[in-house]
Every structure is written in C-alpha cells, then in structure tokens.
Amino acid sequence: MKKLIIEGKHKLTGTIKIGGAKNSVVALLPAAMLTNGKSVIYNVPDISDVHMLLEMMKILGSDVTFENETVTIDNKNSVNKEIPEEYATKLRASYYFMGVLLAKYNHSEISYPGGCSIGSRPIDLHVTGFEKLGAKIKINNNKYTITSKKLTGSDIFLDFASVGATLNIMFAAVKAEGTTNIYNAAKEPEIVNVASFLNSMGAKIYGVGTSEIIIEGVKELGDGIVEVIPDRIEAGTYLIIGALLGKNLVIEGIIKEHLGSVITKLKEIGCNLKIEGTTVTLNKVDKLKPVNVKTLVYPGFPTDLGQPMSTLLTQCEGESLFEETIYENRMRHIKHLNAMGANIKLFDQSALINGKTELIGRTVVATDLRAGAAMLVAGMLAEGITTITNIEHILRGYEKIVEKLSSVGGKIRLIDT
Secondary structure, three states: OEEEEEEOOOOEEEEEEOOEOHHHHHHHHHHHHHOOOEEEEEOOOOOHHHHHHHHHHHHOOOEEEEEOOEEEEEOOOOOOOOEOHHHHOOOHHHHHHHHHHHHHHOEEEEEOOOOOOOOOOOOHHHHHHHHHOOOEEEEEOOEEEEEOOOOEOOEEEOOOOOHHHHHHHHHHHOOOEOEEEEEOOOOOHHHHHHHHHHHHOOOEEEOOOOOEEEEEOOOOOOOEEEEOOEOHHHHHHHHHHHHHHEEEEEEEOOOHHHHHHHHHHHHHHOOEEEEEOOEEEEEOOOOEOOOEEEEOOOOOEOHHHHHHHHHHHOOEOEEEEEEOOOOOOOOOOHHHHHHOOOEEEEEOOEEEEEEOOOOEOOEEEOOOHHHHHHHHHHHHHOEOEEEEEOOHHHHHHOOOHHHHHHOOOOEEEEEEO
C-alpha cells in the first residue's frame, strides 16, 4: 500500500511545470482508435489512468508506444473485443470506448465504468444519445452491449451539459450518415482539444466550445495528430498551494483563459498572484478574505477543484460557503479536514467553513482523486507530519507530484508498505 508522508509549513520557491490534461488525454486515447491508421499525441502526462487506457488499447489490438511525453498509436491490427471487466470498472473513462467502437464496428461491449466514487454519475445521457443515432442497447449483469445496423445523424438535447456524454456522442456521430446536432453540449476546453484531434483525422465537427456542436458524418478517418492542452485542474491545485505557501513560486505552462473562474476567486480572497503570459507567480498572504465558492459546469468554478479550494477556505478569516452542485459525494474529505483542526459544518452538499484555523498533521485518507488533492494541500500547510493513505487515487491524476513539489522545497515522499 502506497502512502504520502508530508512535513508541512515549508515555503515553496522555484518553478512547477504543468503537464498535459488528464481530463483531455483520457478521451484522446480512445478517440485515436477511430482510425485504422496512425496517430500521434504529444504532451501526454505520465499518470496511471494513461497506462490503464494504453493496456485497454493493446487488448483491442492497437500497437502503442509511450516515451518522451508522446504516445504513438498504430491501429492496422486493431480488432473489436469486449473490454474486460477488471479494466472497465477501475476507470471511468473506459466508457469512451462505447462511442468509439460503436462508430468503428457498429458494436461495443463493456461493463459499467468505474473510477472515483464521487456520486452516482449515471450514463443515461450517453445511452440516450446512442439510441437517437440508431443504436440498440442491452444491459445484462452490469454489461452494456451496444449495436447498430447503421448510425444516422440526429438532433440530441442533453438534459445536463455532461462532458462525458458530449464526447461519447461526438465519437459515435463522426462516422454516422448525415448531420448530428448536440444541444446543451458541454463547453470545456478538453472538448475543444478532442474535436481538434478528430478534425485532424478528417472529421467535420463545428461549434465546439459553444452549447451547440454540429457533426457532419464522414465515411472514413485518416491519421491524426494533437497536443494535449495543459491540465487546468493540476494548475489550479498548485495555484492553491502557492497561495498558501508560495515565495516567488512560479506555475509555468498554463492557459489563463481556462482558469478564469479560479483566478477570479483567488483574487477575491486576496491572494498575491502575478500573471505573465503562460506563467503565474505566487506569494503567500497572511490575511485572506472569506468567499463563497459554488461549483458549476464550465466556465463556472470546476467541480474538480472544489475540494482543494475548500482546504484554502480554512485559512480565510471568517465564514466561507462551499457548495458542490455536480456530484453528491464530493464532501467525504470534510471529516478528515476537521480531524486536522478545521472548523467545518457540513449540510448535505454544502459546507460552512470558519477560519482561520491551524491545521495539525494527521493520518488521513484520499477517498477519491480530488479529495486526495484537498488532503495534500492540507498536509503541505499543516504543522507536523501528515500521512495520506489510499493515494492511488492521487496518482491517477497528478503527474510526478512528489518530484514537482519536492523540487520547489516541499518535504514530501512516497512510501510503499
């Protein structure tokens, strides 16, 4: 069992370089299988989710290599197989193979996807979208079998602007006959990144980044190339840590437009940050103002940064309100923050956070990926030693996190017991 051991209260100085976006690459890799040719993906983060997806692609017959932050995929020998349950249930993004294999082979079989237990996260929007395109779905013992004689473009309205459903429907629609319109589509930068990749293969996708995406189906897709955008969630996490412990700490390689809601909140709190092009320099401020933070779909405050942000709110002088509106299980880290000395009252999916409170090192649990990030922030800030268990969650989404924080003065190490 792996653990993170953190000695807190060390100032952080130097530069942290942001890697490729997890939420983008986990869709780009399955998307690469839509072509029978070759694809190259640059700026790929070295995280466990990537390695799991590459294993799935190998099972499907793709020839893949991963070196120097570059993944090369050759699909000349790819085949259609059922995604084994032991893979699908470990990784939420495995569901992207539903749309990809349906588009390529008119048939896909996969168990219900797993991942972090942050809420019910049903895939009914995905299934409804596939049905609108002409597919038939059978569910037996938690296994989805999706088939179609022919996929035909359709108008699809999403009840919720889901990133996963938007992408999965996009994958299924790129080779459908006719035109597909996705209304109330998600607008996240990761969707723009994926659409750029598909268009490089010869897809005809328009309107990404807006609430209406138009997909004109094509018969075949060719070779593709793309660079993974910087990870705005990784960047936001390090911005939060820098706001608490920075001494001329530089976060390098961001796209500030992707972090608008986060930067706005940090400025509202009174954080000291200087933005120059693709870098942000941070210095600790002793007195921070309380604020209200409410997670929303993009371009609102990202749900994936709500939990780390709640740790920052414990250091604001007064009462802050943290509201989670996307997933119902985003509050499981609160009891661990309180065990470290925070003063937080939990009300379903809202938390009243009274600060400023001194945090004390404890043994805590990473209950999911972003909860783990929240505990990491707390450990960096706390007096004494913090031990975080169940850190496999953290390693799913943060590339070389120990090396990056250690290089700027953090006292953090990974042990395997």
